[in-house]
Amino acid sequence: MDEPIRRGGRPRRSSADVLADAAAELFLEQGYGRTTVDQIAARAGVSRATFFNYFTAKSDVMWLELDAAVRELPAHLAASTEPSAVRAVEEALLAAARAHDPERVPWAVAQAEVMGIGSELVAGVAVRVMAQHAAVAAFVAARTGEQPGSLWPQTVSGAMLGAAAAGFGVWVRDGVGRRPLVEYVGAALTPVTAGLDAH
Known part of the structure; x- marks a missing residue:
C-alpha cells in the first residue's frame, strides 16, 4: 500500500520500492547470499513483518x-x-x-x-x-x-x-x-x- 501524499510535494515512495532499493544496495555491497531479510528491513527502516507484507521471500x-x-x-x-x-x-x-x-x-x-x-x-x-x-x-x-x-x-x-x-x-x-x-x-x-x- 502506498503511503499518503505529502503536502506540497511529490508522493512518497511505497514501502515496496524502498525495500527493493535497500535490497539492491545490500546485494551490491555484500552479495545476495550474505544478505538477510532482517538486514534489508533495517536498511529500509521498517520491521521484518513489514517486509513480509510486500514480499513472500528474499528473492521476490x-x-x-x-x-x-x-x-x-x-x-x-x-x-x-x-x-x-x-x-x-x-x-x-x-x-x-x-x-x-x-x-x-x-x-x-x-x-x-x-x-x-x-x-x-x-x-x-x-x-x-x-x-x-x-x-x-x-x-x-x-x-x-x-x-x-x-x-x-x-x-x-x-x-x-x-x-x-x-x-x-x-x-x-x-x-x-x-x-x-x-x-x-x-x-x-x-x-x-x-x-x-x-x-
Whole structure:
C-alpha cells in the first residue's frame, strides 16, 4: 500500500520500492547470499513483518517491476478489441512496456553477476515467465476455441513472450543511453507478429 501524499510535494515512495532499493544496495555491497531479510528491513527502516507484507521471500524483492507486469498483462489482454488474437497479444505486450517506469531498470538483471544472484535469478525469471505464458496461452485459446495446452496457443505465447523478453534484455543492457522500453519490445515483436498473423 502506498503511503499518503505529502503536502506540497511529490508522493512518497511505497514501502515496496524502498525495500527493493535497500535490497539492491545490500546485494551490491555484500552479495545476495550474505544478505538477510532482517538486514534489508533495517536498511529500509521498517520491521521484518513489514517486509513480509510486500514480499513472500528474499528473492521476490528483485522482481517488483516484473511482478507488476505479470499482474497487469491479463487486464491488457481482456481490454483488447483487436479481432486478431496475435495482434491483441502484441497490443497487450506493448501496453505493458509503455507502462513500465523508465527509471526502474531491473537491477537483478543488470547487476546479477556483481550481486552474486546466479541460480536465484534464473529461478525467479522462470516462475514469472511461466505465469505470463499461461495467461497469454489461455487468452489465445479462448479466442480460437482451442485448449490452452494446444500447439497454436502455446506457439503464439512462447514466440511473442520470447521476442518481448529479448527486447527487454537488450533494453537493460543498453545502459544510460537506452531508448524507451516500448521501442525495443515493438521492434522485437514486429517480425514475429507478422509471421504468426499470416498463419
